[in-house]
Amino acid sequence: MPENTTEKLLKRLAALEADVIYRQPTQAGEEEFRYLPGSRRVLVSAPHGAAHIRNGRLKEEDEYTAAIARYLAEVTGAHALYLRRQSATDSNYDPETEYKRALRTIIRQENIRFVLDLHGASDDHLFGIALGTMNGRSCPEQFPMILEVFGKYGFRQDARGSYRLDVDGRFTGAGGARQETITRFVRDTLGVPSLQIELASHIRVVQVPLDGKLPQVYRGDPELIERTMAALTELVSRL
Numbered sequence: 425m426p427e428n429t430t431e432k433l434l435k436r437l438a439a440l441e442a443d444v445i446y447r448q449p450t451q452a453g454e455e456e457f458r459y460l461p462g463s464r465r466v467l468v469s470a471p472h473g474a475a476h477i478r479n480g481r482l483k484e485e486d487e488y489t490a491a492i493a494r495y496l497a498e499v500t501g502a503h504a505l506y507l508r509r510q511s512a513t514d515s516n517y518d519p520e521t522e523y524k525r526a527l528r529t530i531i532r533q534e535n536i537r538f539v540l541d542l543h544g545a546s547d548d549h550l551f552g553i554a555l556g557t558m559n560g561r562s563c564p565e566q567f568p569m570i571l572e573v574f575g576k577y578g579f580r581q582d583a584r585g586s587y588r589l590d591v592d593g594r595f596t597g598a599g600g601a602r603q604e605t606i607t608r609f610v611r612d613t614l615g616v617p618s619l620q621i622e623l624a625s626h627i628r629v630v631q632v633p634l635d636g637k638l639p640q641v642y643r644g645d646p647e648l649i650e651r652t653m654a655a656l657t658e659l660v661s662r663l
């Protein structure tokens with residue numbers, strides 16, 4: 425039977441995610457994070473592609489954000505930077521990490537004009553997508569277009585369930601006195617517009633094993649994953 429486009433997309437995302445080992449620190453000669461150079465002056469970042477330590481505590485990975493960054497790089501020509509092994513630091517929290525140093529170098533050398541920082545949220549929050557703009561500060565010029573693109577794919581602030589687009593609710597991307605988010609580092613320290621995007625599990629995760637004894641797997645919704653990828657692809661190509 426011929427493969428349909430949804431199946432092809434899910435397979436491609438799974439293949440791209442295979443570069444990541446969620447809960448293993450780097451072995452000799454391995455890169456903790458990886459940079460894929462692009463030709464478009466947009467960078468897609470996935471700093472939680474693998475597990476990481478925040479304040480001495482191990483935090484779970486944001487599954488499939490690395491794959492999505494790589495996918496967007498492939499289809500749009502954007503640059504991608506993603507965590508691929510368990511890190512002793514959390515670049516969406518700690519200042520001055522290796523990942524942030526790489527980000528600074530790439531943004532300057534490649535004259536990057538926009539950074540999308542991808543994260544994963546659980547399905548418990550009542551949204552499909554949550555945008556963090558530091559309460560309007562991180563990308564005011566681009567924001568009307570960003571809302572227009574998500575709206576075109578059904579993600580709206582007045583929608584419900586998977587289609588609800590949250591803006592600066594629980595996840596503002598602003599951080600705080602002790603937390604320097606990627607979004608704030610890029611906007612305030614490097615002077616480049618940025619946006620934090622939180623994607624609920626069911627609209628981004630192709631398939632992951634569930635924790636626990638039974639050999640169960642979690643699967644996201646194929647149609648919603650495809651729709652999310654289409655919205656993100658159009659967004660990157662218009663930034």
Ligand SMILES: [Zn+2]
Nearest residue numbers: 472486543544
């Ligand atoms: Zn995250």
